[in-house]
Amino acid sequence: MSTTAPGRLFSIDRATCTAVDDADPLGRFRDRFTLPEGVIYLDGNSLGALPRDTPAHMQRVITEEWGTGLIRSWNDAGWFDKPRVIGDRIAPLIGAAPGEVVLGDSTSASVFQAAVAAVRLRPGRRVVVSERGNFPTDLYVLESVQTLLGGEEPLGRRLIADDGPTLDDVLDDDVAVVVLTHVDYRTGRMYDMADVTRRVHAAGALMVWDLCHSVGAVPVDLNGAGADFAVGCTYKYLNGGPGSPSFIWVAERHQSSARPALTGWHGHASPFDFEVDYAPAAGIGRFRVGTPQLLSMSALETSLQIWSEVDMAQVREKSLRLTELFISLVDTRLARWGVEVVTPRESSKRGSQVSLRLADGYAIMQALIERGVIGDFRAPDLVRFGFTPLYVSHTDVWDAVAVLEDILETGVWRDARFSRRGAVT
Numbered sequence: 001m002s003t004t005a006p007g008r009l010f011s012i013d014r015a016t017c018t019a020v021d022d023a024d025p026l027g028r029f030r031d032r033f034t035l036p037e038g039v040i041y042l043d044g045n046s047l048g049a050l051p052r053d054t055p056a057h058m059q060r061v062i063t064e065e066w067g068t069g070l071i072r073s074w075n076d077a078g079w080f081d082k083p084r085v086i087g088d089r090i091a092p093l094i095g096a097a098p099g100e101v102v103l104g105d106s107t108s109a110s111v112f113q114a115a116v117a118a119v120r121l122r123p124g125r126r127v128v129v130s131e132r133g134n135f136p137t138d139l140y141v142l143e144s145v146q147t148l149l150g151g152e153e154p155l156g157r158r159l160i161a162d163d164g165p166t167l168d169d170v171l172d173d174d175v176a177v178v179v180l181t182h183v184d185y186r187t188g189r190m191y192d193m194a195d196v197t198r199r200v201h202a203a204g205a206l207m208v209w210d211l212c213h214s215v216g217a218v219p220v221d222l223n224g225a226g227a228d229f230a231v232g233c234t235y236k237y238l239n240g241g242p243g244s245p246s247f248i249w250v251a252e253r254h255q256s257s258a259r260p261a262l263t264g265w266h267g268h269a270s271p272f273d274f275e276v277d278y279a280p281a282a283g284i285g286r287f288r289v290g291t292p293q294l295l296s297m298s299a300l301e302t303s304l305q306i307w308s309e310v311d312m313a314q315v316r317e318k319s320l321r322l323t324e325l326f327i328s329l330v331d332t333r334l335a336r337w338g339v340e341v342v343t344p345r346e347s348s349k350r351g352s353q354v355s356l357r358l359a360d361g362y363a364i365m366q367a368l369i370e371r372g373v374i375g376d377f378r379a380p381d382l383v384r385f386g387f388t389p390l391y392v393s394h395t396d397v398w399d400a401v402a403v404l405e406d407i408l409e410t411g412v413w414r415d416a417r418f419s420r421r422g423a424v425t
């Protein structure tokens with residue numbers, strides 16, 4: 001079959017996809033992950049796949065470091081410093097310097113830490129800005145920030161949206177902080193980080209980026225963009241496993257003046273002096289809170305080993321090829337069912353996922369999952385497919401679209417069993 005991609009013409013069939021896979025410089029990484037037989041996994045943008053070495057590593061941490069080392073492992077196995085040591089290993093993936101990243105709690109808690117610190121660095125300014133379509137936890141957390149820091153009246157909130165108001169509409173000298181997600185969880189649209197940060201700074205405000213759908217998905221350069229704070233999770237593209245800790249990045253220039261919201265003892269200047277009064281640790285260490293989730297964190301040691309061997313430019317190149325292939329196959333094979341691609345076709349505006357608008361998207365996704373093609377659904381009508389270049393191939397993309405075409409053609413998704421909803425979609 002031949003397919004026409006927007007902007008350029010190429011002929012492709014399944015054999016061509018396989019030939020491209022055979023020459024893929026990232027192809028060798030697929031074996032570093034454990035994926036069930038018969039599954040095409042297109043949901044690594046929600047929960048990344050399991051690295052093959054993780055179970056043995058975690059087993060060793062549990063039996064040796066915990067079982068045998070016991071309390072001694074805080075020193076002997078370097079447990080106490082892990083949040084910073086692992087933070088330094090994430091740093092190259094986001095354009096951060098050593099000593100600028102620390103592992104945290106959940107992304108929600110890290111958003112709170114970053115937003116509070118940012119607002120406090122802009123005293124007198126009484127507005128926070130975010131986006132209507134932002135991942136809800138960011139908006140919910142900001143509501144608390146507004147109440148807690150507002151004094152007698154909560155801080156004001158202005159939300160930008162695709163259909164307006166725009167960022168430039170809402171920026172003025174009352175805005176303290178802008179909190180945006182770099183790659184949109186629903187549509188996969190990606191902001192120009194440097195441009196947005198520059199406009200926010202021109203208004204005198206500070207910029208907090210949520211990198212949940214960016215880290216390990218697209219090259220990120222926080223220092224190059226001059227951003228102020230960033231947070232992200234490690235269980236999606238970084239493959240840290242369910243509940244692996246979030247990270248927080250604070251630009252070096254803010255670290256000595258930033259005051260964290262949660263002043264726990266692991267962020268104290270000398271935690272084992274057990275002083276009565278809080279004194280912040282120097283640098284990024286002050287953004288630690290309490291006892292780190294050591295076991296979850298240890299899973300990141302194996303996945304970040306993989307990431308240290310990966311060239312992000314190659315990841316981006318393959319990610320764009322995979323998403324472009326998917327979009328062009330959807331255009332040529334699925335248009336007759338009115339399937340709409342909502343992800344930007346312009347590559348500079350696209351992360352590593354593609355979302356399709358489908359009126360019966362929930363049932364269609366369940367039918368896909370039953371056939372081994374795992375993506376997910378976001379209400380009211382989006383089906384999402386994440387393309388993780390370390391373990392998704394061009395042949396997977398071809399096969400996934402073929403299964404989707406068959407499901408639409410046969411109408412099998414209309415079966416009642418596909419409309420029963422679980423707690424998590």
Ligand SMILES: Cc1ncc(COP(=O)(O)O)c(C=O)c1O
Pocket residue numbers: 106107108109135137138181185210212213233246
């Ligand atoms: C943009 C974004 N922020 C935050 C989160 C989640 O935050 P948490 O790790 O606290 O569940 C997600 C996904 O779950 C997300 O997509």
Ligand SMILES: Nc1c(O)cccc1C(=O)C[C@H](N)C(=O)O
Pocket residue numbers: 045046047185186212424
């Ligand atoms: N974090 C998740 C969770 O705790 C349960 C189920 C899914 C998730 C996700 O990561 C959802 C994801 N952030 C999204 O983009 O929708």
